[in-house]
Amino acid sequence: MTDTAPAIELKGISKAFGPVQANKDISIRVMPGTIHGIIGENGAGKSTLMSILYGFYKADKGEIFVNGTKTEIPDSQAAIAAGIGMVFQHFKLVENFTVIENVILGAEDGALLTPSISKARKSLKQLAEEYELNVDPDALVEDLSVGHQQRVEILKALYRQADILILDEPTGVLTPAEADHLFRILDNLRKEGKTIILITHKLREIMEYTDTVSVMRRGEMTATVKTAETDPEQLAELMVGRKVLLRVDKKPATPGDVVLSVRDLKVTDSAGVERVKGISFDIRAGEIYGIAGVAGNGQSELMEVLGGMRSGTGTITMNGQEIDLTGKYSDGQSRRARGIGHVPEDRHDEGLILDYTAWENMIFGYHRDPEWGTGPLMNNAAIIKEAEAKMERFDVRPPIATLKAKNFSGGNQQKIVLAREIEKNPDLLLIGQPTRGVDIGAIEFIHQEIIRLRDEGKAILLVSVELDEIRSLSDRIAVMFDGQIMGERDPAAADERELGLLMAGIAGEPDKPDHIAVEENLTAVEHGEAPKHG
Amino acid sequence: MDFLTLVQVLDSTIRLATPLLLACLAGLFSERAGIFDIGLEGKMLAAAFFSAAVAFMTGSVWVGLLAGIGASMVLSALHGVASITFRGNQLISGVAINFLAAGMTVLIAQHWFSQGGRTPSLSGAARFEGIVWPGALTRIRDIKEAGPLMQVYSELISGHSILVYMALFAVPATWWILYRTRFGLRLRAVGENPAAVDTAGVSVVGLRFAAVGICGLLCGIAGAYLATALQAGFVKDMSAGRGYIALAALIFAKWRPWYALMSTLLFGFLQALALRPDLIETAVGVKVQVQLLDALPYILTVIILAGFVGKAIPPRAGGEPYVKER
Numbered sequence: 001m002t003d004t005a006p007a008i009e010l011k012g013i014s015k016a017f018g019p020v021q022a023n024k025d026i027s028i029r030v031m032p033g034t035i036h037g038i039i040g041e042n043g044a045g046k047s048t049l050m051s052i053l054y055g056f057y058k059a060d061k062g063e064i065f066v067n068g069t070k071t072e073i074p075d076s077q078a079a080i081a082a083g084i085g086m087v088f089q090h091f092k093l094v095e096n097f098t099v100i101e102n103v104i105l106g107a108e109d110g111a112l113l114t115p116s117i118s119k120a121r122k123s124l125k126q127l128a129e130e131y132e133l134n135v136d137p138d139a140l141v142e143d144l145s146v147g148h149q150q151r152v153e154i155l156k157a158l159y160r161q162a163d164i165l166i167l168d169e170p171t172g173v174l175t176p177a178e179a180d181h182l183f184r185i186l187d188n189l190r191k192e193g194k195t196i197i198l199i200t201h202k203l204r205e206i207m208e209y210t211d212t213v214s215v216m217r218r219g220e221m222t223a224t225v226k227t228a229e230t231d232p233e234q235l236a237e238l239m240v241g242r243k244v245l246l247r248v249d250k251k252p253a254t255p256g257d258v259v260l261s262v263r264d265l266k267v268t269d270s271a272g273v274e275r276v277k278g279i280s281f282d283i284r285a286g287e288i289y290g291i292a293g294v295a296g297n298g299q300s301e302l303m304e305v306l307g308g309m310r311s312g313t314g315t316i317t318m319n320g321q322e323i324d325l326t327g328k329y330s331d332g333q334s335r336r337a338r339g340i341g342h343v344p345e346d347r348h349d350e351g352l353i354l355d356y357t358a359w360e361n362m363i364f365g366y367h368r369d370p371e372w373g374t375g376p377l378m379n380n381a382a383i384i385k386e387a388e389a390k391m392e393r394f395d396v397r398p399p400i401a402t403l404k405a406k407n408f409s410g411g412n413q414q415k416i417v418l419a420r421e422i423e424k425n426p427d428l429l430l431i432g433q434p435t436r437g438v439d440i441g442a443i444e445f446i447h448q449e450i451i452r453l454r455d456e457g458k459a460i461l462l463v464s465v466e467l468d469e470i471r472s473l474s475d476r477i478a479v480m481f482d483g484q485i486m487g488e489r490d491p492a493a494a495d496e497r498e499l500g501l502l503m504a505g506i507a508g509e510p511d512k513p514d515h516i517a518v519e520e521n522l523t524a525v526e527h528g529e530a531p532k533h534g
Numbered sequence: 535m536d537f538l539t540l541v542q543v544l545d546s547t548i549r550l551a552t553p554l555l556l557a558c559l560a561g562l563f564s565e566r567a568g569i570f571d572i573g574l575e576g577k578m579l580a581a582a583f584f585s586a587a588v589a590f591m592t593g594s595v596w597v598g599l600l601a602g603i604g605a606s607m608v609l610s611a612l613h614g615v616a617s618i619t620f621r622g623n624q625l626i627s628g629v630a631i632n633f634l635a636a637g638m639t640v641l642i643a644q645h646w647f648s649q650g651g652r653t654p655s656l657s658g659a660a661r662f663e664g665i666v667w668p669g670a671l672t673r674i675r676d677i678k679e680a681g682p683l684m685q686v687y688s689e690l691i692s693g694h695s696i697l698v699y700m701a702l703f704a705v706p707a708t709w710w711i712l713y714r715t716r717f718g719l720r721l722r723a724v725g726e727n728p729a730a731v732d733t734a735g736v737s738v739v740g741l742r743f744a745a746v747g748i749c750g751l752l753c754g755i756a757g758a759y760l761a762t763a764l765q766a767g768f769v770k771d772m773s774a775g776r777g778y779i780a781l782a783a784l785i786f787a788k789w790r791p792w793y794a795l796m797s798t799l800l801f802g803f804l805q806a807l808a809l810r811p812d813l814i815e816t817a818v819g820v821k822v823q824v825q826l827l828d829a830l831p832y833i834l835t836v837i838i839l840a841g842f843v844g845k846a847i848p849p850r851a852g853g854e855p856y857v858k859e860r
Contacts, residue, residue, distance in 0.1 A: 054733075056858060077735030092730040094723045095850070105723050106734025108716040116716070156734075 005068030007032040007164050007195035008053070008084075013062035015048055022048040024219045026062070030164075030212075035186060035196045037206040037227070040216030041239055041439035042410050046199050049216070050166050054086045055079040066164070080107075085157020089169040091149050095142040099135050099152050100124065103159050120159065127158050131188045132181070146294070147178035154185065165189065166197045171205060175294050176467065176500030183209050201440075203232040203246070204468070215239055240441045250451045253475040256285035259459035260306075260428050265314035265325075267301040267483075275301040276312065277483035283428065288450065288460040290474025290491070292467055293503055298483035299463045300345055303432050306461070307342040308335035309350075319427060332365055341421035343414075345432030345463065351417040352405045359387035359401035362420045394419040395445055411442025418449060428459045435469060447473060467499060481505040537682055539813065541689045543806050548694065549764060551802025552701045553578065553756045553773075557780035558787065558794045559701075559708050560752035566712065566789055567745030568725035568851040572628035573613055574753055575777025576635030581606040581757025583639035586653040586768035587646060589660040595762050598660065602761075603754030609635065610750025618742045621855030632777075640770050653761070653768040662763035665699075667692035695763040697755060704752070708791040721745055725849035728856040738856050753777075775832065782835040788846045804830045 006029040015023040023045045030036045040046050052059045055073040066082045073079050108116040128134045171179040214224040215238040236244040260283040267276035276298040283289040304310035311327030324330045344350035373379050387401040394415045435443045479486045479502035486508030501507040557574045564571040581602035589598025616627040640651035670692035671677045712718035724731045728738045761768045787793035808827035
């Protein structure tokens with residue numbers, strides 16, 4: 001043995017949920033003072049493993065050593081006592097509590113709150129100075145930006161004296177600038193000797209920020225390597241089990257006539273908040289129009305209006321004809337009749353009915369087509385047959401149409417939705433978050449399918465919070481912030497930093513999507529005081 | 535309307551608001567912890583019966599009170615087991631408790647006392663009597679002749695049973711517990727986001743049972759007050775929808791203790807007015823049907839529940855059983 005014991009050592013961890021073996025004989029050593037990445041596809045068992053480490057699940061077999069000592073972790077209390085802190089992907093914060101109340105919750109110093117709060121206030125101030133973790137302790141969590149909320153989660157862990165910090169997909173909801181700040185914080189923590197376990201599916205983060213990386217596939221730990229000694233291609237191959245094309249191959253677009261034209265679209269939600277503040281753009285046949293932005297800046301509302309799920313004001317023309325926005329004559333059915341296909345952002349809530357079979361899901365929205373039935377009766381046998389043919393074409397595994405939607409993996413569920421919408425040959429395809437929760441192998445397929453559709457001369461509106469995805473697929477990129485389009489960019493010319501500033505609302509000119517000269521603008525921001533966001 | 539009449543109406547307001555206030559605070563503890571409880575009604579009714587029955591049998595109202603609290607807490611435990619342990623539907627569990635209490639109380643009352651589903655009248659030590667404050671006047675003739683301050687002191691402040699003062703004291707106590715103690719912080723958190731409490735290493739189940747227990751305690755006192763202080767004995771369905779009115783008051787109060795006091799006083803005031811149709815007649819000039827006055831609190835309940843009170847945001851995790859997720 002070397003002189004330093006690993007901060008965390010897992011030996012032979014196994015965990016099964018019924019017949020599903022989520023973790024198979026996993027062993028891993030995480031050295032103190034390092035950032036250790038864990039990468040793997042969805043369902044590879046990363047989260048299960050970390051849940052075992054944080055006391056959410058009990059392992060069927062195996063041992064946990066913390067700083068060289070064998071430790072039992074039956075619950076979260078024990079994990080906290082062992083110096084382990086966790087920042088969940090979906091924050092575990094009480095939104096209408098203040099920052100300080102969230103921090104002390106469960107770690108109070110006595111039955112009365114006042115002494116705990118004043119102690120925490122001092123301690124937060126110190127942590128803020130030490131690690132660039134600035135948050136107003138008296139702000140309500142629901143008023144904070146997502147990046148600041150995440151800092152509260154980190155503060156919670158540090159306040160509990162955590163030496164080992166686990167972060168589960170921490171950058172999924174952050175702007176690039178917020179993500180940079182997060183990694184600066186993590187670097188500061190590492191310098192102070194803290195150990196960080198970073199769970200992510202983003203190869204770039206692994207390559208840039210980790211010291212060591214472990215790869216998981218189908219519940220097994222396939223490799224642990226020094227980050228400096230590997231490359232993205234090798235990691236992707238280890239994750240998927242075969243060679244994967246990481247880059248999207250596409251020819252230059254050959255845009256045709258305008259298919260969709262949006263003018264001064266405004267959308268107000270049920271609470272009376274204006275979510276889309278008068279945006280205008282055109283999409284031509286044979287091009288992919290990508291909308292980048294941090295989640296919650298009006299992209300969802302835009303998609304819902306176009307898909308007929310919400311009303312708005314302004315004008316939208318489809319192939320030269322105006323479509324109804326008042327909500328009276330707008331629904332998914334009439335939108336489809338106008339040649340708009342819709343792959344909703346949230347496939348669990350909007351794209352699929354999970355308790356229904358794959359074939360039922362694949363006929364939704366098209367079940368009134370005379371082709372599939374007579375009068376009120378549907379010709380189920382024909383529909384099932386057709387569904388299985390589509391599933392074959394879209395490589396849905398397993399291609400069994402009578403299986404319930406919930407029994408497919410995320411990637412295969414997404415392919416079911418795509419198959420339904422694409423096979424109807426729409427003139428315009430709306431695609432929201434095409435690869436959210438989808439594994440790398442399926443991402444490759446979905447991206448190729450989107451490009452193929454474009455090359456067939458379809459117009460495509462792509463909304464994604466994954467900037468890399470937007471950049472690699474789009475022919476034009478619009479960035480949305482606070483319900484406005486901050487600017488349009490050519491993906492070949494725009495760099496990530498510039499897009500990041502637009503996403504944060506710092507640069508750009510809202511509502512002038514055709515305005516290309518932003519260079520001066522950007523430099524001005526660089527040199528001047530960038531307005532603080534959040 | 536002379537000043538004394540007003541004081542008398544306010545006096546009845548307090549008496550009538552007390553069970554509402556106790557039930558409302560009971561609901562507040564439960565719902566703040568994320569457990570909806572429409573079984574307040576049933577718990578009050580069970581407590582009313584058992585407190586009256588035991589007070590009659592033992593001759594001690596205090597033993598009766600304990601029995602009432604015990605009965606209410608048993609039903610609370612039932613609600614807890616159904617909705618926390620077995621993650622059942624909280625509304626269904628609450629409805630079941632209401633039915634159970636409505637039927638069971640009359641059945642047992644008939645079996646024990648054979649007086650048509652009621653308990654015998656309570657008197658003496660088997661009933662909570664009003665506490666006369668030092669110097670307060672008790673004879674109505676003396677009060678009529680006294681000055682306004684003395685009238686307020688004698689009628690409004692003095693002369694209530696100990697449970698009324700306890701209920702009023704429960705308001706600041708509830709506020710203090712919720713906002714100034716560790717338990718309160720955790721209780722509020724578990725009603726908003728149980729996952730936050732769970733990952734902080736605190737037992738969600740434990741906290742919710744504690745909240746449901748406090749709810750049972752307060753409902754027990756409310757029920758005992760009905761049968762042993764406000765009235766002298768138990769009669770069938772004597773809670774008369776107070777549990778539901780308390781729930782409406784709780785929404786009106788936006789789940790806050792001081793607002794709960796205000797909203798239950800408002801309901802109490804309406805109930806007090808219904809007892810004095812003569813006053814309404816002199817004030818309005820027309821004779822208002824007594825039935826309409828009786829219905830006022832219930833009409834107000836409907837109006838409040840229909841959302842005329844502005845935005846009341848319930849605890850976010852309310853009504854949802856907590857299931858640990860990956």
